Amino acid sequence: MSVEGIIDRIFADAQEEAGSIIHGAEKEAGALEKEGMREADEYFERRKSQLDEHYRREKERAVLNKRLDQRKNMLQARQKWMDRAFSDAFEKLTGQPLEEYKGLVIKLITKVSRTNDEEVIFGKKGDAKFFERIVAELNKKTKGKYSLSKKRGDFPWGFILKKEKVEINMSIDSLFTYKRTELERKVWEIFNAG
Numbered sequence: 478m479s480v481e482g483i484i485d486r487i488f489a490d491a492q493e494e495a496g497s498i499i500h501g502a503e504k505e506a507g508a509l510e511k512e513g514m515r516e517a518d519e520y521f522e523r524r525k526s527q528l529d530e531h532y533r534r535e536k537e538r539a540v541l542n543k544r545l546d547q548r549k550n551m552l553q554a555r556q557k558w559m560d561r562a563f564s565d566a567f568e569k570l571t572g573q574p575l576e577e578y579k580g581l582v583i584k585l586i587t588k589v590s591r592t593n594d595e596e597v598i599f600g601k602k603g604d605a606k607f608f609e610r611i612v613a614e615l616n617k618k619t620k621g622k623y624s625l626s627k628k629r630g631d632f633p634w635g636f637i638l639k640k641e642k643v644e645i646n647m648s649i650d651s652l653f654t655y656k657r658t659e660l661e662r663k664v665w666e667i668f669n670a671g
Contacts, residue, residue, distance in 0.1 A: 559661060563653060570649055571634045575603060582636060583615050586623070589645050593621030595638040600630045600648055 573581075586597065597615075599608050605625075612625045630637055632648035639645075 555665075559664060563657060567649065567653060571602065575607060578602060578634070579607070579611050579614075582611060583618065585647055586615055586636065586638065587619055589647060590619075590621070590623075590638055591645075592640055593619050594623060595640040595645075596624045596626045598626040598628060598630050598637040598639060600632040600635050602634050 582599075597608075597612060599611075603611075608625050612623050615621065615623050626639070630648055632650050635648035635650075635652065637644055637646050637648060
């Protein structure tokens with residue numbers, strides 16, 4: 478074979494080898510491109526799913542926050558209403574005429590007294606003569622032996638019954654503190670039933 482033939486043969490083999498390499502590289506590049514596209518699609522779907530989940534959680538959080546704000550506002554309005562109702566009741570009781578006050582006090586003492594001979598400590602509402610009349614009427618009505626305390630309680634309305642170390646506090650402050658919790662619970666039950 479001539480030198481030219483050998484060169485042509487080497488050149489042909491090189492071209493064939495180059496074509497084979499190029500074809501393999503193109504095939505590998507196609508596979509890499511497909512793999513890259515598949516990975517890109519997976520990444521896109523994964524990120525889309527993460528973003529969808531993130532926005533879904535954000536939306537749920539926003540809805541829950543709005544509901545909590547509405548509930549808080551409603552509870553504040555109810556609490557203001559409750560405070561106003563108790564304040565009005567407190568004012569009504571402390572401002573009632575003395576004769577109504579006397580009748581209510583006699584009923585309460587009769588109801589809570591255990592021995593019908595306790596010392597009665599009245600609050601600030603009324604004067605000594607008024608209290609003497611209450612105790613006299615109470616003793617007559619119950620055939621009891623109640624006594625009027627010389628000291629006055631530091632509360633605007635009501636009384637304390639005292640026998641030795643036992644005291645029954647029926648002052649307005651005590652009644653409102655004690656009964657408010659119970660009444661609020663009942664009112665909340667009514668509010669929440671509707």
